[in-house]
Amino acid sequence: MRSEEEVxxxxxxxxxxxxxxxxxxxxxxxxTEDIFQNVFLKYALSSVSFESQEHERAWLIRVTVNACRDLLKSFFRSRTVSIDEIMEQPAAPPSENREVLEAVLSLPAKYKDVVYLHYYEGYTAPEIGRILGKNVNTVYSLLKRSREMLREKLGGDEYEG
Amino acid sequence: MKDKLKKTFDSIRAEEELKASTLEFVSRKTGGYRKRKTVPYRRLVPALACLLMLFLGFGGYHVYFTPTSIISIDINPSLELGINALDRVVSVEGYNEDGEELAASLNVNHMNYTEAVEEILSNDIIAEYLSQDQILSIAVAGSDEGKTEKILSQVRACTEGEKNTHCYEASHEEIASAHEAGLSCGKYRAYLELKQYDPDITTEEVQGMTMKEIRDRIASLAGTEEAGESTSYRGEDSAQQKHGHGGQEHSGEGERHGHGYRQESE
Structure with a gap:
């Protein structure tokens, strides 16, 4: 178990x-609150020793993604909420980003992780593959397809990744 | 696209409130970050409980089905009942053809031994032998002397109504060597006795003889050797027991044995 300071x-x-x-x-x-509690409780109780900050970050990402998946599986997609409701979340971004976020959120689940990890966290395809437990080539094609879908949704080639 | 995505995601931040509630939750769940040692122990508890159940199961099975005492019943059919620590009959074994037949026809498993002995005595085959004035011998053996004595007295009480029966104690070694010879305990003892007078006798022969036949044979052989010997056999328990332990020391055993007879006949 980790100390309070660490957590x-x-x-x-x-x-x-x-x-x-x-x-x-x-x-x-x-x-979201559930996931936060699960993830950080797991972190507090785990005895994994991290080699580096990067390792720690990757561990947390993996735990979070798995926790989200488990939650969605347990709900069995019975809870579908329209996109407007999402926008009412407290963390709803300013309107100029709304379009982009909407586009990302409308992607199928398996693309969203990849898009986020690649474009925001800056992980490379092999790294994403390791974190999500996917084949590298699968990640490449997921990235390629999501790029196409985003481009289609947002229009134009100004979003060249 | 990269920049725009980055900007979008950048605008998403975890609320302070969320962080605080998470920290509070973790702190509560971990009991103020103190409970470290209990976790591995707690995981072991169900496993240990399962193991315990398993051991209890096997142990119970073992205790129940291990005979601690043996009651050997001989007329012509030789029969042995294994009695467990809880006074229940857990095995019935016939030591000759008649005995096997009888064992197969009996249903005394899991009965209390007194009930079982009563049941056997009231069995048609046994009753027939008894009515033919045959001798019924019952030997009780066990590792625990107190227990053996208790069983013996119980069995004696059961057989009180019958004449021509005699009950005695036997030792464990005796039973082991009896089984080795393929005889039940009571018959083995009679066989040893007979062997003193007739060294040519074999276990196979004895197996087919009734107890009365053996007794008569002993009596007649003893009678020829020792004049004035009574032909009727009424073995006294103590004499029997001493004798039972004895090996093949012919003269010494014979003398002691003879003594027993004399006491009886006088």
Whole structure:
């Protein structure tokens, strides 16, 4: 088990990352809260020793993604909420980003992780493959397809990745 | 696209409130970051409970089905009942053809041994032998002497109504060597006795003889050797027991044995 200081630091450091991943997958604040609690409790109780900050970050991302998946699986997609409701979340971004976020959120679930990890966190395809437990080539094609879909949704080639 | 995505995601931040509630939750769940040692132990508890159940199961099975005492019943059919620590009959074994037949026809498993002995005594085959004035011998053996004595007295009480029965104690070694010879305990003892007078006798022969036949044979052989010997056999328990332990020391055993007879006949 980790000390209180460690957990405090981890929450400070990674809360935004976890929040964004929740944002991608979940549709309401209560679920997000659940995930936060699960993820950081797991972090507090785990005895994994991290080699580096990067390792720690990757561990947390993986735990979060898995937790989101488990949650969605348990709900069995019975809870579908329209996109407007998502926008009413407390963390709803300013309107100029709304279009982009909407585009990302409208992607199928398996693309969203990849898009976020690649474009925001800056992970390379092999790294994403390791984190998500996917084949590298699968990640490449997921990235390629999501890029196409985003381009189609947002229009124009100004979004050249 | 990269910049725009980055900007979008940048605008998403974890609320302070969310962070605080998470920290509070973690702190509560971990009991103020103190409970470290209990976790591995707690995981072991169900596993240990399962193991315990398993051991209890096997142990119970073992205790129940291990005979601690043996009651050997001989007329012509030789029969042995294995009695477990809880006074229940857990095995019935016939030591000759008649005995096997009888064992197959009996249903005394899991009965209390007194009931079982009563049941056997009231069995038609046994009753027939008894009515033909045959001798019924019952030997009780066990590792625990107190227990053996208790069983013996119980069995004696059961057989009180019958004449021509005699009950005695036997030792464990005796039973082991009896089984080796393929005889039940009571018959083995009679066989040893007979062997003193007739060294040519074999276990196979004895197996087919009734107890009365053996007794009569012993009596007649003893009678020829020791004049004035009574032909009727009424073995006294103590004499029997001493004798039972004895090996093949012919003269010494014979003398002691003879003594027993004399006491009886006088």
């Amino acid at each position: 405090n630091r981890a929450v400070e450091q990674y809360a935004d990352t976890v929040r964004r991943l929740c944002m991608i997958h979940l549709k309401n604040y209560a679920d």
